[in-house]
Amino acid sequence: MIKEIDLFxxxxxxxxxxxxxxxxxxxxxxxxxxxxxxxxxVWHPALFNTALYVLILAGCVFIVFR
Structure with missing residues (x-):
């Protein structure tokens, strides 16, 4: 089960x-x-950066829950 992180x-x-x-x-x-x-x-750098961040975030979550 996912638990919250206690930060101070x-x-x-x-x-x-x-x-x-x-x-x-x-x-x-x-x-x-x-x-x-x-x-x-790259045609639209802001859109590319957003998509890159979402892909990296999805990869981090996938690695944790693998």
Whole structure:
């Protein structure tokens, strides 16, 4: 069963931890893609970044519940 995370007396849902981990991973991937010049081939960078974050978040959740 999924339990809440106790953070200094405040109970937070586990998805918050997954979202924070996905944000850190997304920042690294996005920065490296920008450095490599990948965004020149992307039509809508904001939409691409959102989709990339959702995919990374889904991957984090999938790995935890596998």
């Amino acid at each position: 007396g405040v109970f937070v849902p586990p998805i918050l931890a997954y979202a924070a981990l996905a944000g850190v991973l997304w920042f690294g991937v996005s920065t490296s893609l920008g450095w490599a010049g990948f965004y020149r081939f």
